[in-house]
Amino acid sequence: MEASKDKLDAVLNDERLLPEQKELIGQWAKHQGSFKTPERVLEYAYTIREFGLFLKKPLEEAKTCDVDAYLAFKADCKESITGNRVLAVNPGSLNIYRHRLKAFYRFILKHTDIAIDNELAYPKPKLVKKQEFSREQICEARVKVLLDNKQGQELSAVNLQVLKDFHNYKVASGKVESYTGFVGKLYFLKRLGVFLKNRAYKEATREDIQSFINEVQQGIKAKKTNGKVNGSYKAHLLDFYRFVYGMFEEEQPRKYPEVVAWLYQGRKKSHERLPKEIIPDAEIKQMIDKCTEQRDKALLALMADCSARVGEIVNICIKDLKINEVATEAHYKHLIATVTLRGKTGERTNQLFYSVPYLRLWLFNHPLKDEPDAPLFIANNPSRYGQRITAVGINKILQRVAHRAGVKRHIHAHLFRHTNLTRMARVLSESELKIHAGWGSESNMASVYVHLNEKDVANKILERYGIITKAEQRETALFQIQICPNNVCGYQNPAEAKFCLKCGYPLSLKTAVDLKKLKEQEDELQREAMSKGLAGLDLTGITDLREAIYQIVKKDETLLAKLQGIAEQAQALSGVEA
Numbered sequence: 001m002e003a004s005k006d007k008l009d010a011v012l013n014d015e016r017l018l019p020e021q022k023e024l025i026g027q028w029a030k031h032q033g034s035f036k037t038p039e040r041v042l043e044y045a046y047t048i049r050e051f052g053l054f055l056k057k058p059l060e061e062a063k064t065c066d067v068d069a070y071l072a073f074k075a076d077c078k079e080s081i082t083g084n085r086v087l088a089v090n091p092g093s094l095n096i097y098r099h100r101l102k103a104f105y106r107f108i109l110k111h112t113d114i115a116i117d118n119e120l121a122y123p124k125p126k127l128v129k130k131q132e133f134s135r136e137q138i139c140e141a142r143v144k145v146l147l148d149n150k151q152g153q154e155l156s157a158v159n160l161q162v163l164k165d166f167h168n169y170k171v172a173s174g175k176v177e178s179y180t181g182f183v184g185k186l187y188f189l190k191r192l193g194v195f196l197k198n199r200a201y202k203e204a205t206r207e208d209i210q211s212f213i214n215e216v217q218q219g220i221k222a223k224k225t226n227g228k229v230n231g232s233y234k235a236h237l238l239d240f241y242r243f244v245y246g247m248f249e250e251e252q253p254r255k256y257p258e259v260v261a262w263l264y265q266g267r268k269k270s271h272e273r274l275p276k277e278i279i280p281d282a283e284i285k286q287m288i289d290k291c292t293e294q295r296d297k298a299l300l301a302l303m304a305d306c307s308a309r310v311g312e313i314v315n316i317c318i319k320d321l322k323i324n325e326v327a328t329e330a331h332y333k334h335l336i337a338t339v340t341l342r343g344k345t346g347e348r349t350n351q352l353f354y355s356v357p358y359l360r361l362w363l364f365n366h367p368l369k370d371e372p373d374a375p376l377f378i379a380n381n382p383s384r385y386g387q388r389i390t391a392v393g394i395n396k397i398l399q400r401v402a403h404r405a406g407v408k409r410h411i412h413a414h415l416f417r418h419t420n421l422t423r424m425a426r427v428l429s430e431s432e433l434k435i436h437a438g439w440g441s442e443s444n445m446a447s448v449y450v451h452l453n454e455k456d457v458a459n460k461i462l463e464r465y466g467i468i469t470k471a472e473q474r475e476t477a478l479f480q481i482q483i484c485p486n487n488v489c490g491y492q493n494p495a496e497a498k499f500c501l502k503c504g505y506p507l508s509l510k511t512a513v514d515l516k517k518l519k520e521q522e523d524e525l526q527r528e529a530m531s532k533g534l535a536g537l538d539l540t541g542i543t544d545l546r547e548a549i550y551q552i553v554k555k556d557e558t559l560l561a562k563l564q565g566i567a568e569q570a571q572a573l574s575g576v577e578a
Contacts, residue, residue, distance in 0.1 A: 012026055014049060017049065024058075024112075027112070028104055028108075049082065053081045053082065054070045064119045067098065102121055106122070110292045122367070143179055143183050170182070180344045234264075237263060241257045283409075286407065287404075287407060290405040295380065297494070301355035301358040303416040305353065306341070309414070310394055310417075314390065316375070317374060318368070318371065319372035321339050323337040324336060336351065338351055339352055348438050350436060357497075361494070375388035377389045379393060398411045417437075421449055424437075482494070482507045486500065518566065521562075525553070525559065525562050525563060528559060529559055
């Protein structure tokens with residue numbers, strides 16, 4: 001262990017490396033050392049150092065052709081760049097070297113604000129234009145396969161016919177609005193038929209149903225979930241056995257066959273089935289601040305802004321996002337946007353506002369920004385890089401960011417939708433909320449959200465009599481968009497930005513003051529360095545004054561400590577993680 005640390009220190013302090021190379025490799029090693037062993041970091045450091053010596057310029061200025069040239073040199077080399085003994089290099093070794101360099105450049109993309117060639121970190125994505133099927137079409141095809149009885153465990157001929165009749169009855173009576181949910185019900189009922197083996201559905205007893213539910217529950221526990229049978233499973237059985245026993249009346253309250261009647265426990269009110277909590281604004285901001293990639297910042301901001309279902313987020317293409325300027329009486333123009341959402345209830349267009357700066361910055365860095373049909377959010381995994389992100393991938397991002405931000409509640413994609421709909425119910429009517437949320441005209445979900453906000457009415461009454469204030473009853477705006485104060489700019493920046501992303505102007509007085517103090521410290525350090533003189537220094541090949549000053553500083557421990565302090569302050573001011 002100690003030997004590996006000494007070797008790693010030797011690599012990081014190699015005098016043959018350029019100062020810029022040493023600084024960047026040092027940042028990378030510090031980050032990697034927080035979760036990798038010194039031996040593992042050392043393996044990568046050898047390759048990165050050798051590439052830096054081969055490159056002979058700052059690492060961030062490299063291009064993919066430089067990496068190819070380095071690997072070609074390694075494949076045919078007769079001498080070592082670092083002075084070590086030359087080893088035979090096979091194609092497998094070359095792939096390892098390429099992988100190490102890509103991992104290093106992915107660190108630069110994620111953890112610094114240095115602009116590099118994106119292809120150094122990720123392979124160049126290709127837009128694969130294949131026929132895409134909607135979720136509804138996929139589920140409809142799955143229903144057809146299920147009723148063909150040719151996949152998985154087969155039903156008896158009697159039970160298969162009952163299941164087909166049930167399907168036809170539901171479709172003909174207009175009770176199947178979408179196959180997205182109906183396919184799950186049919187799979188569950190087929191599973192019951194397989195459990196009954198050669199007995200018909202109608203021959204099942206209460207003990208059979210109990211045993212079947214216990215089997216389902218054991219399967220749920222094996223998946224390490226909450227261990228409870230989903231209430232919708234019981235509803236599937238109640239609905240199906242009314243059909244099996246020919247109970248088609250619409251009486252209230254509903255009556256059920258004795259074999260399943262014990263499952264009915266009354267319906268919960270709609271608002272009782274909704275999540276008990278929403279995500280506070282402060283936690284959403286914390287999660288966005290902890291995102292290490294611009295894609296993730298844009299994703300979280302969009303989900304908090306548009307009330308979309310996770311499947312609708314997945315389906316968004318670049319062409320679906322329209323960003324426009326709206327003039328105001330002030331000297332700047334507001335940027336607003338619309339996004340076209342496609343999901344289980346069709347297509348709709350929602351208005352965006354505070355997510356626009358994050359989306360615009362992501363579009364600027366999007367690897368496929370010139371392809372209108374490309375997915376707006378792509379996977380970053382090297383094996384799927386450039387392909388459309390999945391719903392599972394989105395939830396993994398949310399859970400990872402929530403953990404990093406210290407958010408204790410269970411964060412998932414639908415909770416963002418629920419949170420924003422709760423906010424929208426305060427300003428939109430029921431009919432407007434249905435359009436915004438993508439609910440059908442007969443849905444009662446809008447009235448449920450309006451019911452949840454009845455507390456706002458009580459708060460207004462209390463405010464009228466001075467019992468509470470507006471500050472106590474209302475949350476602050478989710479994102480305070482920062483408009484650049486530079487009169488010739490007026491650019492609209494994300495909430496956490498300290499400098500204008502367009503012109504670099506400080507966005508607050510505090511930032512401007514901190515920047516001035518930092519500049520004064522730099523000037524003082526330069527004066528101290530120049531007062532030491534250049535005597536005794538080897539300045540061969542150095543033509544830049546800044547490089548000459550650096551050579552003076554690194555020979556003096558006091559000046560070097562001051563330089564490190566200035567660098568740390570600059571990182572804190574720019575918001576870049578070391």
